[in-house]
Amino acid sequence: MTDPxxxxxxxxxGGASGNAVTILLRRAGITVDLVEAKPDWNATTGSGITLQGNALRVLRELGVWEQVSASGFAFGSLGVTAPDGTVLFVADDIQTGGEDLPATLGMQRPQLQQILINAVxxxxxxxxxxxxxxxxxxxxxxxxxxxxxxTEGRYDLVVAADGLNSATRAAIGITDKPEPTxxxxxxxxxxxxxxxxxxxxxxGGPAYIAGYCPTSENTIYAYVVEGNRDRASLPPESYADEMRELAQGYGGFWPEIVKHIDDPAKVNYTWFHRLLVEGPWHRGRVVLVGDSAHCCPPTFAQGAAMSLEDALVLAELLTTRDDWDDQLFTDYQVRRMHRVRMVVDASCQLGQWHLDGVRDADVPGLTHRTLNALKELP
Incomplete structure (x- = not known):
C-alpha cells in the first residue's frame, strides 16, 4: 500500500467536519494543510449545541471525548411542555451512540470548537x-x-469543508444550493x-417552537423558532427585543431566561435551510464533506453529527485504500447518502408539519424510526 x-x-x-478529517488523516501520517477564512477560527462564535450519541461516538474516536464530557452537560430525556410551562410528558432519549455514551450532551459551541482546535x-x-x-x-x-x-500549493486531494455556502462546491461545478425551509x-x-x-x-404560543438545552453546570442556550422574515427588516440592534418579545409568551423556566435576553450582540438569528447534493460529492480530486454537501434544520439536532460522520467515513476510506480514485469517492457518497437523506428529510418534515399546522402528525413515530436507525454505525 502507498505510504500515507x-x-x-x-x-x-475549520468547522466540525474539517477539523475532524484533519485529526483523523494526521493520525495516519498524511500531511494535512488546513485553511480557514475566519482569522479567529470561529472560536468565539455561537451559543450552544446539542450533541446526540452518534456525534459523541465520533468525538470519542477523535480522542476528545473526555474534554467534551467535562465541558458539557449530559442528559437522557426530552420534555414536551405547554406554552405556559406545564410538562405534558417526558420521553427517554434514544442512545444513538450506544449504551456506553449519554443519549444527549449539550455544550457551549465555542467550547467544542476550542477542543477541536486544540486537537488539530x-x-x-x-x-x-x-x-x-x-x-x-x-x-x-x-x-x-x-x-x-x-502563495500556492500542490495536493493529492482537496477536502471542501467550507460550509453551507461553500465557494469550493461552486468552483468545481456542483450547482446545488441551499434552500430556505x-x-x-x-x-x-x-x-x-x-x-x-x-x-x-x-x-404553540407566539412561535412554532420554544426550547432550551443545558450546556454546562452553569449555562444553557435557549431558542425560539418562527417563520423566516426578511433579514433586511431586522436590524441587528433589534435582535434582543425581537427574541424577548417571542420568549415572553412562555412559562416555566422562560421568565428567568428572558431576564438575560438583553444584549442584541449575544442573540443569533438564522434561517433554516435544506441542502442535499444529489449527484456525486466530488469532482476529480476535490471532495465535499459536512455542510458543503448537506444541511438540514436543527429539529433533530443532527447537523453536527452528520458532518462528523462524514469525516469519519471519508478518513476511513482514505487511510485504508491504496487508490484515491473515483471509486473511493463514489463509495463514500453512496455509503453516506441514505443516512444523510433520512436525516435531512425527517428534519424538514418536522418543520413542515409546524408550518402546515398539522396537529395529528406522527412526531413520535418519525423520531423513533430516525433515531433508532442512527444507532447503526455510519
Missing part, C-alpha cells in the same frame, strides 16, 4: 487562518491551489436556572 506519509491533503474550512494543533497539521483558495487547477494526479495571500431560529446563551436539567420543547 507520501500523500498530502488540503482541508478548506496537537495533530501537527499546518494551519493558516484568514486564508481562502483563489483557484483550483486539477490534473490526473492532484490539485494546484492558489491562495488569497499569494420557511423557518428561522433565535438563539442565545444564558445562565442555567436551578432545576433545568434537560431539553424541554414547547409547541
Amino acid at each position: 506519509r507520501a500523500r498530502s491533503v488540503l482541508v478548506i474550512g 494543533r496537537a495533530s501537527g497539521a499546518d494551519v493558516r487562518l484568514g486564508i481562502t483558495p483563489d483557484s483550483l487547477e486539477q490534473d490526473a494526479d492532484g490539485v494546484r491551489v492558489l491562495f488569497s495571500d499569494g 420557511g423557518m428561522a431560529i433565535w438563539r442565545i446563551a444564558a445562565p442555567r436556572p436551578e432545576g433545568l436539567e434537560r431539553t424541554d420543547l414547547a409547541t
